[in-house]
Amino acid sequence: MRKSLLRITFRQLQVFRAVCTHLSYSRAAEEMALTQPAVSLQIRQLDELIGQPLFDYVGKKLYLTATAEELLKASEDIFARLDSLDMQLADLQGxxxxxxxxxxxxxxxxxxxxxxxxxxxxxxxxxxxxxxxxxxxxxxxxxxxxxxxxxxxxxxxxxxxxxxxxLNNPIVAIARPDHPLAALASLSLQDLTGFPLIVREPGSGTRKACEEYCHEKRAHFAQRMELGSLESQREAVLAGLGLALLPRHAVSHELSSGRLCELPVQELPLYRxxxxxxxxxxxxxxxxxxxxxxxxxxxxxxxxxxxxxxxxxxxxx
CATH class of the missing domain: 3.40.190.10 (Periplasmic binding protein-like II)
Incomplete structure (x- = not known):
């Protein structure tokens, strides 16, 4: 093992992890209760001990280098072992x-x-x-x-x-109680496709599951509005902007209070x-x-x- 690696401190690794989490020296400084120059100094010292740069700036955005990715994995292992040791010591005490x-x-x-x-x-x-x-x-x-x-x-x-x-995660179709479809006793996914669908951002598991299921059922929505969170989807439906396919857990209060309703779609709930x-x-x-x-x-x-x-x-x- 390189002797320089033995000079890495836990504090340096904590600061490094904070920078990796936030991709920002200033936000890492806030989390660690340090000044931004102090964070920069710790990262610079780490660069010297590792012998390679840990971060790249492209424009004004911070990116992890391949070296940083490996150091992050190692640091997570180190802190996980320390956490485990702490728990095991407590376990020995009963x-x-x-x-x-x-x-x-x-x-x-x-x-x-x-x-x-x-x-x-x-x-x-x-x-x-x-x-x-x-x-x-x-x-x-x-x-x-x-x-x-x-x-x-x-x-x-x-x-x-x-x-x-x-636990099953039931995904259902929701709408405002005054939506034209809310008065119908039975619906198919195809019946929903004539109305705008409020969807999550790419990368969302709920969106992925719903897109795959709708594709399987040949239900294609021509009008879609993309929003970045479950809360914004719910508020968009409340505002009358369209329908949404959401986990029932995420709208339980609105369903029980009558502010939203679950549409009686034959192919739903979709369980994951x-x-x-x-x-x-x-x-x-x-x-x-x-x-x-x-x-x-x-x-x-x-x-x-x-x-x-x-x-x-x-x-x-």
């Missing part, structure tokens, strides 16, 4: 302690806090670091082993992954399972192991929690 680093696709963000709250009732000394991403970002985080676990649907088949399905996912062979921390065991063994409890977010038929586990 209690489960530590932090669960969890990344979730945005369609799961309404349910996951309630799932973790139920888990924390059994393990009150566990904390949560939650990151909300779209499907494309989830795959990237998996590839660099960024998190303890990911909650996602449509698990990629071309990666070596372990995954545990634990939420899964807890990690790289095959990954050494899970004690907290991550306990969380996996919880969702495997508490299916009944999870289904009960899911009912709070379902305005339609019961959600199967």
């Amino acid at each position: 209690s489960l302690q530590g932090q669960l680093s969890l990344a979730i696709e945005s369609s799961a963000k309404y349910f996951t806090p309630h799932l973790f709250a139920a888990f924390r009732q059994q393990h009150p000394e566990v904390s949560l670091q939650l990151t909300v991403v779209n499907h494309a970002q989830a795959i990237k985080r998996l590839s660099v082993n960024r998190d303890d676990l990911l909650i996602m649907s449509q698990v990629p088949q071309d990666m070596a992954l372990e995954f545990l399905p634990f 399972s939420w899964c807890a996912v990690h790289l095959r062979g990954k050494r899970l921390s004690p907290v991550a192991q306990a969380f996996i065991a919880f969702i495997r063994n508490q299916r009944g409890l999870i289904e009960q929690l899911a009912q709070r977010f379902s305005a339609g038929p019961p959600v199967a586990g």
